Amino acid sequence: MGPISCCCRRSVGRAPSTRTSRSDALRARPTGRSSTTMSEPRSISIRDAFAGRHVLLTGASGFVGKVWLAMMLDRAPEIGRIHVLLRPKALLSARDRFEKIVNTSPVFGPLHERMGPRLSQYIADKVEVLEGELSAPDLLLDVDSRRRLQRQLDLVVHCAGLVDFNPDLRKALSSNVDGTMHVADFVEGCDRAALLHISTCYVAGKRHGRIDERLLPEYAPLGGDFDAEHELLEARAAAARICAQHDSREHAAKTRAEIEALVRKRRSGDRAKLIATLTNRRLREELKQALVDEGMQRARRLGWPNTYTYTKSLAESLLLRRGERIRLSMLRPSIVESAVEYPFPGWNESFNGSAPLAYVMSSWFRMIPAKPDAPFDVIPVDMVCKAMSIAGAALLRDRHAPVYHIGTSDRHRCSVGRAAELIVLAHRRHYRQSGQSAGERVFKSRWDSVLVEPDDAFAVQRNRALLSGAIEAIELLPDKLQVKA
Structure with a gap:
């Protein structure tokens, strides 16, 4: 791949910040229980752990993903290569989207300032942009690319997901559950890659008090006999029933009759086009609202506050079913907040x-x-990204814990x-x-x-x-x- 087209930016109009040295910022002690028993804890060098390694990143266009990508490129130049999976959007290809992110997002400001015109070649050497789709099997990669990656990769960092609290149930299941399962399938086909899955603290649901840093199989906040696979099948079936009901001729005819009666009272003349437009709009809106309501009802019945946490928890339970087939850590941030230091404070x-x-x-x-x-548990986005780097390094060194909670309430409660x-x-x-x-x-x-x-x-x-x-x-x-x- 040729050099990424980067605009050289000497200044991005940001507040000055005091940056810690790279060695200080990229050396940290892992938290949680390690998978390897050691006589005494030892620090992990993130730069050494990632040196020469190949990493696949999903969600690079998101709030957390782009900060982690920029931070690793800026502070861990020894990394082998980061393979960024993006889907095309509107008229933009995956590569065009990536170039736009690099050239317009303030997150890449420190890299632009430090490297200037050399940034294009540096990113071309360190980043491969892959056009793919998480909702499709094999991530919609062509056979040659998939096989090559599965031989090369050491780590997959799965950041992508739908973060709307109460979206259309179909979209939430497709992004947060199906997408995660397709990533897990891909990792299972790799020669040696581990998986770092970014989840959320709020999979705990409506519970009070301290939540332990551990994974519970087939978890639902209200307990009971819960089966994640069965719940997923039931949720899909419910969404299909709702779609069938709203797509029926009877429902369409009833909606059209209501719109016609309303239009006749307020408009005269040729009303056919207006009636058709308003009918189609109402049918779409009613279907969307019905699917939103279904997701909210299913979540709250089981003890989650919204569809987002419900689907993220389903994904966790289904990942746990993979057992020893995947080397895995889950990272659970709380509310991700403005940066404290990178790319600049605030x-x-x-x-x-x-x-x-x-x-x-x-x-x-x-x-x-x-x-x-x-x-009010908030955690700055750059701290989340540092935690991701620590957890990723622990996975690469086979010294990882199954799950990490990234929050502030235990020590600095606000x-x-x-x-x-x-x-x-x-x-x-x-x-x-x-x-x-x-x-x-x-x-x-x-x-x-x-x-x-x-x-x-x-x-x-x-x-x-x-x-x-x-x-x-x-x-x-x-x-x-x-x-x-």
Whole structure:
């Protein structure tokens, strides 16, 4: 493969950070029980463990995957090669998508700054972009590529997955369960490769107290006689029944009749095209909502809070059935948060970690449905990636534990209430110093959000009343109001 087309960027407009030395950042002690009994624990050099090794990475376009890829290229140049599996998207091939990520994501800023025009050749030497699909057997790789990889690979890092909490059940099963099983099948066909599977702490479901760092076969939070394979078959059958019901002629005719009656009341003239468009839209929306509801109901009946954790736990149980056929570790991060150091302090992408809570608390909403004493377990994305490197090195050295929990609540517990308090203080200071309007400088600089129990039936109504009152008060303010901070 020729050099990746990289734009040379001398500066990415980021805050300066103090970087630890590479040897310090890439040497760590493994956690958990090792698969090898040793008289005394010894450190593992990540750079030495990965030197000359071939690694397959899935999910390189995601929040965690791209940080791990950039960090390894930046800090472990001795690595043999990273084979990145990407699917084409819209009009972009897998290679085009990868080039776009490298050239536009701030995650690769440190590499651009350090290597400049040499980065294109460096990535061409260290990265192979493979076009494939996790939802298909053999990852949709051609026979020659698959056989070559299965001879070469030492480690597979499976980061890919659907992280929406309550998606269409079919999509969640395809991505989080079927995709994981296809990766496991691929690893079983490898000469020596181990598998590092990225899961989530919240496979534990609706449980309280300390959750032990161990794997439980056929696990469901509410216990009982649970069979993951049977549950997967039942979930697929339920999704198929829902699709059949919504695809029936009777359902389509009923929906069309409802749309026709609605359109006749509001529109005159030729309405055939409008009726057809609205009917198709409603049929799609109803099918999607029915599949979302089915996933949520199945998850909650068994003790998981949402479809995401339900499908991630199913994948874990099915992986455990592989027994000794795969050398395996599972990594369970908590809520993945903004970076603490790499690529620079505070880097985030999209709406991850505490961003949704911070966004809501910057608005006029006063009462936030949350339990103040609940642990708010967040872990910076670059710390998760360092843990992935440690776990991967342990697998390569055959000194791995079966599972690693990556969180903060055991040693540095932060409650939702404390997190909300800190967010409020930050918003107050921002509006006091940089408020763009009188309303922001007068009211928002003194505004407190209050956490209420999620089952408080009046929280939404009170929010609406307070918001309405605040808007009326702001409208009464003069256009020019000087406020001294």
